[in-house]
Amino acid sequence: MRPNTLRRLKAEGKPIVNAWLSIGAPYAAEAIAHQGFDAATIDCQHGMIGFDTAIAMLQAVSSTPAIPMVRPSGLAPAEIMRFLDAGSYGVICPMISTADDAARLVAACRYPPKGVRSFGPARGMLYGGADYLDHANDEILVLAMIETREGLDNLDTILDVEGLDGIYVGPNDLGLALGHRPLNEPEDGPVAEAIEHVRAATNVRGLISGIFCSNGTAAAMRVAQGFDLVTPGNDAALLRATMADAVKATRR
C-alpha cells in the first residue's frame, strides 16, 4: 500500500503543511496541491462540495504529491467510510466532544477487529494499491477536531482513545464555544490558552497536533509553538484576498 507520508513527517519531526480545499473544483484542488503542500484536505463540512465533486477532487489531488484527506460534515460513520473508500488517506472530523465520539470516529475508520469499517474500498485500492486491506488500518490518519467546550473538558479521555492519531483545533468554533468572537489566532486569553493546552496534551502523548491558521505567517507561528500539522488559510479566503488586492492595486 502506498505509504501515508504524513506519518513519516511526524516521525521525523517535520511540520506537515496542509492545504484547505473549500472550493468545489477539481482543477483548483489540483493546482493548489501542486504548490508544495504535504497534504490537502477537502472540506465537506463548510466547503461548497457535494459527494460527486469530492470524488473528483480526490482524484485530482491523487495526481499530485499531496496526501488527500477529507473533513466530513460531522461524525457520520457511513459518510466517513464513503470518503475513505473514495481514496481519502485521512479524516479530520469536526466537533468531537467526548471519548465516545472519538471511539466511534476511530471505529468508522478501521476494519474489524479494530473497528467497524465496512469493506469495499473502491477508489481507495486504486490510490492505495492492491494490498489496501492489509495496511489501511495502519495508514489512514484519524484526527478529531477539538472545538467545543465539552471537547476541551474531555480532552484527556479523548486523547486516550486507542487508534486516534491526533487532534485538529478549530480555533473559530472553539472561540465561539468559549464565548468569544471567532478568531484563528486569538491574542492572550482563555482561547489562546485552551489552544496551547490542547497542543501540549496531544504532543506529550506523541500524537499529531493540528490546527487551522489564517495564513502562512500564522502557520509558521503555530509550527514554532509546536504544532505538527498546520493549515495556512483556506482556498476561498486566500483567493478572495488576492483578488481584492489585485483590484485595489489596479485602482490605486
Add this chain to the structure above:
Amino acid sequence: MRPNTLRRLKAEGKPIVNAWLSIGAPYAAEAIAHQGFDAATIDCQHGMIGFDTAIAMLQAVSSTPAIPMVRPSGLAPAEIMRFLDAGSYGVICPMISTADDAARLVAACRYPPKGVRSFGPARGMLYGGADYLDHANDEILVLAMIETREGLDNLDTILDVEGLDGIYVGPNDLGLALGHRPLNEPEDGPVAEAIEHVRAATNVRGLISGIFCSNGTAAAMRVAQGFDLVTPGNDAALLRATMADAVKATRR
C-alpha cells in the same frame, strides 16, 4: 433591459477592471466577482470550463455587481450565440485576424438586420429583462482579440468594422506570433510597441481598448498607459501564487 454598466464606465473615462475566470467553479466565480470588479469574464478558451459549468458560472456572477462576459473557444458563431443566450453581456473573441473575422464576430452578436444572431435568449432574458430583444444589440459588448501578426497587420480594417466595440490584446499570443517568448508585460521592443500601437489606434476611434495583465500592479500601469479595460491576472495563476506563498511563509 439591465444596462451594461461597462459602456457607462467607458463613457465616463473610468477604467474597467475585469476578473478572469478559468477555474470551472461557480463558487469561485461568485467569490471573485464580489471583490470589486466591474466585469468578470469566463474563459472558455483556455479555462477548464465546459458549457454546463459556464452556465452555472454566469448565474453565479449574475448575483454580484460584476457584468458577466465570456471568452469563447474561438470565432465560432453558434457557440458565441449560446453564451449570449446564457446571459453573457459581452464577448472577448480570440484570434481575430481580419476584418472579415471581425465582421463575422459582430454579426454573431447582433440580431437582424445588424447581424445574424438567432433569437431565443433564454437566460439572457432573466438577467437582462423582458425587453432584452429591444436593446441587446446596443448593450452587448463585442471585443476582438488582437494577438496574431495578421491581426496586427489588419488592425485598421478590423477597427473599422461597424458594430465592433473594441479590442482586447492577448500579449502572450501576440508575443509568440511576433517570435518572442510569451510575456504579459514585455519590456521595450517590438511587442511592447505593437501593444501600444493597438491601444492608440483603438482609443483614437473612441473604441474600448482592453488587455490582459499579470496582476494589479501591471494593470495599473496599463490604465496609466491609456487602456480602458484591464484584467489584473487570472484566477488560477493568482490562486497558485498565493498558495505557494502560504507554503513558503509556513516553512520559512
Add this chain to the structure above:
Amino acid sequence: MRPNTLRRLKAEGKPIVNAWLSIGAPYAAEAIAHQGFDAATIDCQHGMIGFDTAIAMLQAVSSTPAIPMVRPSGLAPAEIMRFLDAGSYGVICPMISTADDAARLVAACRYPPKGVRSFGPARGMLYGGADYLDHANDEILVLAMIETREGLDNLDTILDVEGLDGIYVGPNDLGLALGHRPLNEPEDGPVAEAIEHVRAATNVRGLISGIFCSNGTAAAMRVAQGFDLVTPGNDAALLRATMADAVKATRR
C-alpha cells in the same frame, strides 16, 4: 447583512408567497424565482436534488429578488448547517414531532450561545455580507414542519421552543398520519381541523404559519384563512400539468 425580507413581510402582515423547487436545475430555479415570489425553497427531501446541484440553485436564486430557503432531507444538523453555509436564508425542516426535535432544529441554525451551529459560512457571507456572523442568528428563518400525529399532539411545546420562527404544514403527510389519503386541501374533517388548529396556535403566538398548497387558488384560500406563508404548488407538478394541457389543447 442583507436583511431577510420575509421577516418584514410577516411584520407588515403581508402574505409570503413561496416557490417550491424540486427540479434539480439552476436555470429552472432562476426562471421561477423571477416570477414574483417572495421566497423560493429548494426541496432536498422530496426533490430530485443533490448537494452539488442545491448549491448551484442557491446561487441561481440569489440573482433574483426571492429569498432562498431549503428543505433538508430531515432533522439532520450537519446537513442543515451545510445548507445555511451555502447561503440558505431559511430552513423548512420535515417531520418535527417533539419539542426536543424543534430545539435541535433551532440549535442547528444558531451560532453559540443560542445554538451549536459551526462557524464557516462560506457562500453565506457572499450572499449575506461580511457581517454575516453578527446577524445570522436574527435573520435566518427556522420553520418546523408539522406533519405527524406526534407533532400535532406536541404542537404547543414545539411552538414554545425559543428561537423557532414558525411552522409549515405538510398536508399530505399529515393526512396520511391521521389515516386519510394525502390531500393538500382536505374538505371538512379531522385533517382540515388539524390544519386550522396548527395555524391558529401558531399565529396566536405571533409566529409564522406556512403551508404547502396545490396551486394559486388554494394558496389564496389559505391566505384568507390566515396563513402567513403559502406555497402555490410545486414546480414539477405545475410543469407536468401545463405540459399535459398543451398536449390536450393540441390534440383537442
Add this chain to the structure above:
Amino acid sequence: MRPNTLRRLKAEGKPIVNAWLSIGAPYAAEAIAHQGFDAATIDCQHGMIGFDTAIAMLQAVSSTPAIPMVRPSGLAPAEIMRFLDAGSYGVICPMISTADDAARLVAACRYPPKGVRSFGPARGMLYGGADYLDHANDEILVLAMIETREGLDNLDTILDVEGLDGIYVGPNDLGLALGHRPLNEPEDGPVAEAIEHVRAATNVRGLISGIFCSNGTAAAMRVAQGFDLVTPGNDAALLRATMADAVKATRR
C-alpha cells in the same frame, strides 16, 4: 432496430406532438416526455444544456414513450454525429439556408454510402438495438429549419435534397429575417404567408412539415393548417407562465 414511430404517424396522417426541452434537467425532461408527447426535442441551440446534460436528458426521455430528438447548435456535422451516437432519433437543424447546407446536414446523419456519418453509435445501439447500423439511415429523422430569407428563397432546392425528411419552421427567426418582430403566430402578412408557403411546398412533396408554436391552442391551429409536426410551446416559457399565474392567483 426500435422503429421511429414518428414516421408511422406521418404515414398515418396523424399529427406529431413534440415537446421542447430547454431546461437542462433530466428530471424535467422525463416528467414532460411522459405527458402524452410523441417526441421530445432537446434544444442545444437556445436551451441551457451542455453535452453532458444532453446525454442524461436523452437517457431520461428514453424511459418514456416519446421519441428523443435534438436541435444542435448549428450545422455542425461533428456535433450532430455526437447527438446521434448518444441516441437521438432525429435532428432539427437550425439555419439551413441553401441546398448545400441541407446536403451537408443529411450527409452528417447518414452512414456511407448515403452520407459521411462516422460509425460508433454507442448509446444509440442501446436505445435502438444491436442492428442499429442496418436501419439507422432509414429511421433517423432529418429536419431542416427554414428561418432565414435565404432559406426561404432556396426552399425548393432545399426540399429536393435527397434524404431530407422535412422541414421545421422557426417563426421567430424567420420574422426577424424578414424585418418583423419575432412572433410565433404572426397575423396575416408576409411572414404568415411565408410560413404557409413553406408548409405547402413541403407537404406537396410528402415531406414532414414542422413548426414551433406558442402553446397548445396555437399548435392545434397549425395542425388544422396542415402542419405534420407541432411543438406547443417551450418548457421554460410554459413553466414561467404557470408560475407567474400561480403567484397572481395567490395574490389576487
Add this chain to the structure above:
Amino acid sequence: MRPNTLRRLKAEGKPIVNAWLSIGAPYAAEAIAHQGFDAATIDCQHGMIGFDTAIAMLQAVSSTPAIPMVRPSGLAPAEIMRFLDAGSYGVICPMISTADDAARLVAACRYPPKGVRSFGPARGMLYGGADYLDHANDEILVLAMIETREGLDNLDTILDVEGLDGIYVGPNDLGLALGHRPLNEPEDGPVAEAIEHVRAATNVRGLISGIFCSNGTAAAMRVAQGFDLVTPGNDAALLRATMADAVKATRR
C-alpha cells in the same frame, strides 16, 4: 403501478440476476442493465456515486428491462426515502444487526400506517405510475444485509420483522466480522456455514435470499445452493479484470 417483476420471479422460483453498479456513470449503468439482468442495484455505500449521479443512473436503468434498486450508505431513513422517491424499486440496506434495525428499515420504506415513509414520490411516480401511492407498500422490495456477527446472532428476530422481504448476504464483511479475510466464496468453514445458515433460515420463511458473488460461475453455484437473488460480480471489478486481460493478451 408498474409491477415489481422481482416478486414474480421469486414466486415462480426463478433466480433473480442482479447487476451491481459502483461506477458513477449513467451510460455504464444503462449499458450493463441491457445485458439480461433482472435487476440493477446502484451501490451508494461503496460505489463512487453521489445523489445527483444516482438519480441519473436510476433514469438510465429505467430505460432498460432491469428493475432499479439502490444500496444506501447505511440505515439512514431520510436517505432511503430519497432513493425511493427517485424511483428505486428496492433497497438493499447494509449492516442490519438487530430486529430494531430491520424494523426501522421497513418503516422507512412503507407509507403509514405500515411505516413512516414521507409522501412525495417525485420520479417514483414517473417510473411507477400515477397510482404509485396505492401500491408502493406492496411493490417496493426491502432487503436487509446480514454481514455482522450481531446480525447473524439476531437472524431469526430480524427475519420475523413484518414487512421485510428478505436478506442479502455481504460475504466480505461477514467474513471480516467473523475474524477471517474477506472472501465472496469462502471454502468450508464457519463463514460458509454462516452463509448457508442465513440462506436456509430465510428461504424456509418464504423470504428472498440474496447474496453478492464474485462472478457468474460463483453466482450459478449460489443459485444451485438455493439463493433467490444473486449478483455476479461488481461492475468496476469486472471492468478492471477484462481490461487487465486485454492488456495481457496484447502483450502476451
Add this chain to the structure above:
Amino acid sequence: MRPNTLRRLKAEGKPIVNAWLSIGAPYAAEAIAHQGFDAATIDCQHGMIGFDTAIAMLQAVSSTPAIPMVRPSGLAPAEIMRFLDAGSYGVICPMISTADDAARLVAACRYPPKGVRSFGPARGMLYGGADYLDHANDEILVLAMIETREGLDNLDTILDVEGLDGIYVGPNDLGLALGHRPLNEPEDGPVAEAIEHVRAATNVRGLISGIFCSNGTAAAMRVAQGFDLVTPGNDAALLRATMADAVKATRR
C-alpha cells in the same frame, strides 16, 4: 516537462498499448488506466463524454502511469487546443482526408512558429510542468486517423506533413468508406490490404502506426503485423461483453 513515454516506447520498438475510454466516468477511466496500459485515450467523438467530464477524466488518468490522450470530435482546432490545455499529451484526430487536413491538425497542436496553437496551457502545466511551453511542441503526440477513401488516396502527402507523428487506423469507418460492413479485423480483401498499406507506408517513414482492435487477441495480431500502437477494445464494449458473460454463466 514530464516526458511523453510513448515516444520512448516507439524509439525502443516496444508496442504501445492504449486504452479506449468512451464511458463518461473519471472513476472508470482511473480504474482502467491502472491496468497496465501505456496510454489511455478519452474518446470525445463517439464516447459519451462532454468537456467537463473529459477534464475530470484527464485528471483521473493523470494519477496513473498511462499517458492521457484525447480523440476530439473532429478536425476542430479550437476544441483540440482545449484538450491540450487540459493536459492531453496526444491527439488522435478523426477523418483526416488530405494533406491540408493534416497540416491544420499539426498546426493546432504546435505553438508558433511551428503552428498556431494559442498559449494558455492551464492544466497542461500542472501535468507537464512549469517548462511546458519549452517542450510541448516536442512532446505532444499528433496522430491522424485514416478512415476515409480520400484519406487512403492521399496517404503519402498526409504522411509527408511536417510534424505529424503518425496515423491511427479506424477500421470500421474505413471499411464503410470502402463499401463494406464495419469490421475491426476484416479478413483478406481490400480493407485488410488497405490497412496493411497504411501501416507499411507509415512505418517506413519511421512514424507511429496505430489502430483500433476488437480485443487483446486482435491487438497482439496487429502488433505482430507491425503496428506500433494498438487499442485492445473499447471500455463500453468490453464491459457489456463481460457483463453479458456474467449473466450467461449465472443462468447457464
